[in-house]
Amino acid sequence: MAISNSLSNSSDQPIKSPELSLGGWARWIWKQLTSMRTALLLLLMLAVAAVPGSVFPQRSADPNGVALYFDKNPALAKALDAVQLFDVYTSVWFSAIYILLFVSLIGCVVPRTAVHAKALQSPPVPTPKLLSRMPAHLKVSANNAVTDDLLIGAKALLKKQGYRVALNENSVSAERGYLRETGNLVFHLSLIGVLIAVGVGGGLSFSGQRVIVEGETFVNNLAGFDSFSPGTFFTEEMLVPFSVSLDKFEVDFDISNPTNIGTPLDFRAYVSSRTQVDGESKSAVIRVNEPLELPGANLYLTGNGYAPQITIRDKAGNITYSGAIPFLPQSSDYTSLGVIKVPDAEKQFGIIAFFYPTVDELTTGALTSIYPAPYDPLLTMNVYVGDLGLDDGLPKNVYALDTAEMTQVAGGKSGVKGLRLTVGQTVDLPDGLGTATFDGLKRFASLDVSYNPGGLWVLIFALLSLAGVTTSLMVPRRRVWVRKVDGGFEVAALARGDDLSLDKVVAEIAASLNSDPSPAKVTPSESNG
Amino acid sequence: MNQIALNEGLSQISLFFIYGAMAVYTLAFLGFASHLARLSSEKAAKSGSASKLERVGISLMILAVILHGTGVMLRGIAASRVPWANMYEFSITGSLVVVMIFLFALIIKDLRLLATFVSGFTLLILGAATSIFYVEVKSLMPALQSYWLVIHVMVAVLATAFFNIAAALSITYLFKTAKWVETSKVKFVGTLRRILALFPSIEKLERMAYRFNIIGFILWSFTLIAGAIWAERAWHRYWGWDTKEVWTFIIWTIYAGYLHANATRGWSGKRSAWLSLVGFLAILFNFTIVNLYFKGLHVYSGL
Ligand code: HEM
Numbered sequence: 001m002a003i004s005n006s007l008s009n010s011s012d013q014p015i016k017s018p019e020l021s022l023g024g025w026a027r028w029i030w031k032q033l034t035s036m037r038t039a040l041l042l043l044l045m046l047a048v049a050a051v052p053g054s055v056f057p058q059r060s061a062d063p064n065g066v067a068l069y070f071d072k073n074p075a076l077a078k079a080l081d082a083v084q085l086f087d088v089y090t091s092v093w094f095s096a097i098y099i100l101l102f103v104s105l106i107g108c109v110v111p112r113t114a115v116h117a118k119a120l121q122s123p124p125v126p127t128p129k130l131l132s133r134m135p136a137h138l139k140v141s142a143n144n145a146v147t148d149d150l151l152i153g154a155k156a157l158l159k160k161q162g163y164r165v166a167l168n169e170n171s172v173s174a175e176r177g178y179l180r181e182t183g184n185l186v187f188h189l190s191l192i193g194v195l196i197a198v199g200v201g202g203g204l205s206f207s208g209q210r211v212i213v214e215g216e217t218f219v220n221n222l223a224g225f226d227s228f229s230p231g232t233f234f235t236e237e238m239l240v241p242f243s244v245s246l247d248k249f250e251v252d253f254d255i256s257n258p259t260n261i262g263t264p265l266d267f268r269a270y271v272s273s274r275t276q277v278d279g280e281s282k283s284a285v286i287r288v289n290e291p292l293e294l295p296g297a298n299l300y301l302t303g304n305g306y307a308p309q310i311t312i313r314d315k316a317g318n319i320t321y322s323g324a325i326p327f328l329p330q331s332s333d334y335t336s337l338g339v340i341k342v343p344d345a346e347k348q349f350g351i352i353a354f355f356y357p358t359v360d361e362l363t364t365g366a367l368t369s370i371y372p373a374p375y376d377p378l379l380t381m382n383v384y385v386g387d388l389g390l391d392d393g394l395p396k397n398v399y400a401l402d403t404a405e406m407t408q409v410a411g412g413k414s415g416v417k418g419l420r421l422t423v424g425q426t427v428d429l430p431d432g433l434g435t436a437t438f439d440g441l442k443r444f445a446s447l448d449v450s451y452n453p454g455g456l457w458v459l460i461f462a463l464l465s466l467a468g469v470t471t472s473l474m475v476p477r478r479r480v481w482v483r484k485v486d487g488g489f490e491v492a493a494l495a496r497g498d499d500l501s502l503d504k505v506v507a508e509i510a511a512s513l514n515s516d517p518s519p520a521k522v523t524p525s526e527s528n529g
Numbered sequence: 530m531n532q533i534a535l536n537e538g539l540s541q542i543s544l545f546f547i548y549g550a551m552a553v554y555t556l557a558f559l560g561f562a563s564h565l566a567r568l569s570s571e572k573a574a575k576s577g578s579a580s581k582l583e584r585v586g587i588s589l590m591i592l593a594v595i596l597h598g599t600g601v602m603l604r605g606i607a608a609s610r611v612p613w614a615n616m617y618e619f620s621i622t623g624s625l626v627v628v629m630i631f632l633f634a635l636i637i638k639d640l641r642l643l644a645t646f647v648s649g650f651t652l653l654i655l656g657a658a659t660s661i662f663y664v665e666v667k668s669l670m671p672a673l674q675s676y677w678l679v680i681h682v683m684v685a686v687l688a689t690a691f692f693n694i695a696a697a698l699s700i701t702y703l704f705k706t707a708k709w710v711e712t713s714k715v716k717f718v719g720t721l722r723r724i725l726a727l728f729p730s731i732e733k734l735e736r737m738a739y740r741f742n743i744i745g746f747i748l749w750s751f752t753l754i755a756g757a758i759w760a761e762r763a764w765h766r767y768w769g770w771d772t773k774e775v776w777t778f779i780i781w782t783i784y785a786g787y788l789h790a791n792a793t794r795g796w797s798g799k800r801s802a803w804l805s806l807v808g809f810l811a812i813l814f815n816f817t818i819v820n821l822y823f824k825g826l827h828v829y830s831g832l
Pocket residue numbers: 004008010034035036037039043101102104105106108109183184185187188191468469472473496497784785788789791792
């Protein structure tokens with residue numbers, strides 16, 4: 001909209017070629033950087049630069065996806081990683097674009113704020129010489145009775161309509177809609193607020209994950225987490241001491257609607273929390289959209305599954321392993337995969353186990369689960385003998401068993417059938433390894449413990465900018481002039497941005513000022529707006 | 530133990546209403562299209578019957594929107610929740626909102642010439658919804674059980690509808706200003722030229738597109754903020770560059786660029802119209818390709 005430029009405060013003029021002095025260059029570059037065209041190009045570049053982050057897995061959101069990409073396509077992954085395509089939103093190039101954009105934003109908005117502050121305190125601009133050049137213009141012939149009080153009347157009328165008015169020698173100039181520019185500035189300045197709040201808040205934040213089985217207790221210190229990602233400014237003192245026990249975990253699956261059988265309807269983690277060592281424990285329920293708010297962190301429910309209780313005994317009947325092991329669900333029917341490592345037996349061995357909540361045998365002999373709740377639970381085990389690799393002190397994934405250096409002694413091609421256990425059942429392990437007992441079934445919950453003090457501020461600035469942009473786009477800003485001329489008067493108006501009703505505004509003002517309105521006398525000038 | 534009741538039979542009846550609406554939209558579309566054809570025909574005599582065709586078309590469209598609305602409502606009742614939890618439901622509800630906004634806008638502004646586009650587009654969306662996206666009524670997965678589903682998605686649908694109408698105006702603008710349309714001697718383009726001549730002036734088209742886009746932009750900004758609040762509740766962080774979040778951001782940034790373009794010398798007019806179109810293409814991409822093929826937390830297509 002070409003109209004807007006004449007009222008725009010931003011410098012948008014063609015830029016003169018620079019003098020070759022250093023200061024000249026600096027000024028030229030600064031002017032380029034803070035021009036509307038640069039802002040536009042940077043915005044579009046930012047949009048384009050964000051795209052690859054949705055195409056390639058990102059370390060921040062999907063670290064497993066990245067690992068998988070490296071497994072499948074090592075050479076390509078390495079090349080992609082070199083240009084930070086797995087860390088798009090913290091990459092040098094993405095950061096460069098948004099930092100430049102915000103420098104441009106500051107360079108553009110700060111001077112405009114000063115100009116606007118001054119405009120708020122000064123009277124409307126004097127009436128231009130050629131009103132007929134304005135996008136909306138009317139010339140009205142009127143008798144002396146009208147023109148004598150014209151300016152007083154115009155001033156009163158425009159004031160009533162919310163204009164700021166200045167009475168000049170033979171004209172009135174008026175302006176309204178200062179809120180438009182105010183809204184625009186609030187919007188842009190709040191974006192800076194959002195960016196700062198995101199940055200500082202992110203630095204002070206932390207988030208940790210913990211898988212917790214029914215009956216277990218989580219204590220909020222670094223040792224209590226399975227994984228932990230701190231912000232840059234995080235210190236361990238920021239972890240407020242509290243503990244949370246998972247008393248019971250409940251899931252409701254749909255069992256009544258034929259098309260919806262087995263779909264989870266609700267997950268509930270019943271917990272008791274304690275914020276002081278000897279304090280009373282408080283019970284609460286954590287659900288997917290209802291985190292538990294504790295001092296210094298919120299607890300979110302992010303996953304769940306089954307944790308079969310298993311006891312392993314050696315030939316002599318001594319317990320070599322006992323516990324409830326979280327099994328990772330592999331599909332929506334909760335067929336789950338778990339790993340048991342028995343390092344303290346005579347011969348080290350490991351077990352890869354599958355759990356079927358409601359088991360069914362396919363015609364091929366393969367097992368499957370037909371319903372996610374444990375109506376007919378079955379556990380199957382494949383057993384591997386050999387070095388578990390736990391002695392070299394390197395951290396090992398508890399959900400995976402590296403069988404490359406091990407010998408399979410049950411299941412698969414070992415010649416011995418995989419073991420099958422129902423709840424309460426005990427079976428002999430092959431190779432004289434002893435026995436395994438499926439004692440019972442528990443559930444586990446994956447909890448996320450997160451703290452981000454920036455969130456509230458981000459929200460406040462985001463809402464401020466929303467209010468700003470709404471005001472800016474909805475409030476019309478226009479200038480109106482009324483001038484006495486020989487045999488009548490002129491009315492003209494100019495709008496900033498898009499204003500469909502400009503002609504109507506001018507016509508209405510002209511009509512109410514002319515107490516003798518006869519349409520024949522109103523002659524619109526040729527409009528150029 | 531919580532259980533729910535889904536009404537299979539009712540959802541079938543809902544589907545019949547949607548099919549019925551599609552049939553009537555088809556008739557309306559044919560009416561509008563032949564109306565345009567007659568208006569643009571060289572024989573002036575025909576234009577008398579043309580406006581009658583248009584009136585019939587509008588009446589058909591109102592009938593279709595009633596069927597369409599009933600279908601959407603029944604779907605909601607059948608699932609005992611808001612009818613926008615998967616792609617099928619989002620499509621039928623979203624297209625309903627587009628038609629409703631269009632019909633309301635008709636009261637204020639004379640946009641009747643866009644009716645061909647709106648009815649055609651709605652037909653296309655409903656076709657895709659019933660043939661590609663259709664799923665039986667399902668319960669909400671726990672992550673979607675939140676009043677934010679009502680607010681966030683409803684506003685997103687509204688924003689999309691405004692962007693959609695703006696995109697239609699921008700397309701018309703681009704055709705009207707295209708050199709090849711002006712100069713080509715091909716017969717078909719000649720007809721197109723005459724049809725385009727019936728539309729408002731390019732200045733008016735540009736301004737109307739701008740109007741619809743600013744409302745869309747405000748609503749989209751709200752969608753983005755509401756989504757962040759919801760993500761904080763459901764996924765423990767307000768922003769995590771999940772694929773859907775990425776695309777919400779991209780779309781927002783494109784439209785911010787569009788708004789800037791309108792105030793930048795050399796960028797208003799054609800270039801800004803292109804941006805308005807690119808923005809809407811990003812929305813379509815986000816809704817189709819990203820939903821179906823990109824990996825992320827927002828897995829709600831139900832397919
Ligand atoms: C993070 C980057 C930016 C975003 C997201 C953004 C967004 C927007 C939006 C949505 C509008 C239209 C709403 C309104 O008028 O209030 C707007 C207008 C405006 N922006 Fe920005 N902007 C950004 C950076 C900049 C920069 C760097 C400049 C200066 C070069 C700038 C100058 C302006 C001006 C002058 C207007 C008013 C245009 C008019 O008169 O219609 N913006 N901006």
